[in-house]
Amino acid sequence: MDIVLKSAHIIDETSVYHNTVKDILIVDGVIAKIEDTIVPPQFSKVVEKVWVSQGWTDSSVCFGEPGFEERETLENGMQTAQKSGFTNVLLNPLTHPVVDSQSAVVYIKEKTKHFAAQAHPIGALTLESKGEYLAELFDMKKAGAVAFGDYKKPISNSNLLKIALQYTQPFGGIVISFPNDTKIMGKGVVNEHIEGTRLGLKGIPALAEYLCVARDLAILEYAGGKLHIPTISTAQSVSLIAEAKAKGLDVTCSVAIGQIALTDEVLETFNTNYKMLPPLRDAQTVQILREALNQGVIDFVTSDHNPLDIELKFKEFDLAAFGSIGLENVWGILNQYVSVERAVKLLTAARMRFGIPAAPIAVGTLADLTLFTPEDEWIFEEKDIFSFSKNSAFIGAQMKGRVKGIIAQKQLILNEKE
Missing domain, CATH: 3.20.20.140 (Metal-dependent hydrolases)
Structure with missing residues (x-):
């Protein structure tokens, strides 16, 4: 599945695209294009207006x-x-x-x-x-x-x-x-x-x-x-x-x-x-x-x-x-x-x-990315817990920003709640 990140704000100090807003095309798990504007290929998955960093x-x-x-x-x-x-x-x-x-x-x-x-x-x-x-x-x-x-x-x-x-x-x-x-x-x-x-x-x-x-x-x-x-x-x-x-x-x-x-x-x-x-x-x-x-x-x-x-x-x-x-x-x-x-x-x-391979966000590298937003403010509740166990010290705590998902191992994982 091809993936297009539209208007993605890139945060990666090792990348020439650091702190820029670009469209990113990912084909078969590899970053194929990073450009100002990319027309999404047919049947591709489009994710809009996210921030993106290395995983x-x-x-x-x-x-x-x-x-x-x-x-x-x-x-x-x-x-x-x-x-x-x-x-x-x-x-x-x-x-x-x-x-x-x-x-x-x-x-x-x-x-x-x-x-x-x-x-x-x-x-x-x-x-x-x-x-x-x-x-x-x-x-x-x-x-x-x-x-x-x-x-x-x-x-x-x-x-x-x-x-x-x-x-x-x-x-x-x-x-x-x-x-x-x-x-x-x-x-x-x-x-x-x-x-x-x-x-x-x-x-x-x-x-x-x-x-x-x-x-x-x-x-x-x-x-x-x-x-x-x-x-x-x-x-x-x-x-x-x-x-x-x-x-x-x-x-x-x-x-x-x-x-x-x-x-x-x-x-x-x-x-x-x-x-x-x-x-x-x-x-x-x-x-x-x-x-x-x-x-x-x-x-x-x-x-x-x-x-x-x-x-x-x-x-x-x-x-x-x-x-x-x-x-x-x-x-x-x-x-x-x-x-x-x-x-x-x-x-x-x-x-x-810990010796885990990483690569800058650049054309030709494997996509290992985290998608997020930095501004949303919300309160964490028990219904937001994904884990089986519910022993959270943060129920009722103020949160800033949300995780939208990840792209890794040729897979796109998006939060269903988003």
């Missing part, structure tokens, strides 16, 4: 399958990603069994290969994500794993992190280290701040995060290798990572959409969908994180999408599981705090970091 990538997504299909299947999860504007998603090994072998990586790749969006498994760093012994990292890399980390579990053994960074260097592997000292966290469930104290909820000190960040960066400086620190949430982490980058260390970091959208003041309602890890921080810290997005210290934004069934969330706050879904909300929230150009960069930068 977005989410660096931290959970779907559940295999093992937790009641939370989210790969089938529905990939459809959710597509409708949310993502052409690539990195899938965490939060499954049963854990993705810690070559066969587990192959299972996910095979089960998702027919979608327009592509799934890229993150292999567990350690066997069964228990933090004791390194998993089959090289074999998983050959099978298609793009990085290695134990989801929401810190690498408590410093020597194991050092060995992992050294072992992965010959094949360019990326180690993901979640920054959270569980001993300091203790039984904490929210940010250690006046809001949590007032509500009688045990606090998680910022110290639990930035101690780990400081240690990980020290080990990286000693051992070399490639390190990614996911979902940072403290001012100290921002400062430490900025210093490490100035030294030339090969480190990247991300922030979850919830950490720039919400403050711990929302805990007033005791809504367990606001229970996240890292926890929602105070307003001053959230402002620092937003500034770091514009300064380039934070490399990319993630949904940190974590579907959880009602049995895990419909509990007392102390007993509920950590996590919220968020794929559907990334654009509508991020677009409120940075420019369109910066937002697109934050949503596409993970491709290069």
Whole structure:
């Protein structure tokens, strides 16, 4: 099917057409023409007045399958990603069994290969994500794993992190280290701040995060290798990572959409969908994180999408599981705090970091595109959730801009609601 994008506003800093309005003709999945005006061929699909960028990538997504299909299947999860504007998603090994072998990586790749969006498994760093012994990292890399980390579990053994960074260097592997000292966290469930104290909820000190960040960066400086620190949430982490980058260390970091959208003041309602890890921080810290997005210290934004069934969330706050879904909300929230150009960069930068091929929007390249609008303002409601699980922290939140769909793998996916 031929596709014509009429009056498409192109946002792609790597393209000669950046920040111009053009018609784009896509034939058999390849960009055939980019001109001021194109007469649509007969029987072509025409999409009018959209903004277009290289396809977005989410660096931290959970779907559940295999093992937790009641939370989210790969089938529905990939459809959710597509409708949310993502052409690539990195899938965490939060499954049963854990993705810690070559066969587990192959299972996910095979089960998702027919979608327009592509799934890229993150292999567990350690066997069964228990933090004791390194998993089959090289074999998983050959099978298609793009990085290695134990989801929401810190690498408590410093020597194991050092060995992992050294072992992965010959094949360019990326180690993901979640920054959270569980001993300091203790039984904490929210940010250690006046809001949590007032509500009688045990606090998680910022110290639990930035101690780990400081240690990980020290080990990286000693051992070399490639390190990614996911979902940072403290001012100290921002400062430490900025210093490490100035030294030339090969480190990247991300922030979850919830950490720039919400403050711990929302805990007033005791809504367990606001229970996240890292926890929602105070307003001053959230402002620092937003500034770091514009300064380039934070490399990319993630949904940190974590579907959880009602049995895990419909509990007392102390007993509920950590996590919220968020794929559907990334654009509508991020677009409120940075420019369109910066937002697109934050949503596409993970491709290069994790070795996912990309090409500028140009004649002759494969179409891997996200279609969106930046101006529409609307309120996110439960009916807007695509996921099976409804544990969203963003119900009732203000959104700015809408995702229209994606073009990838010779497929056009448009949101039915649009």
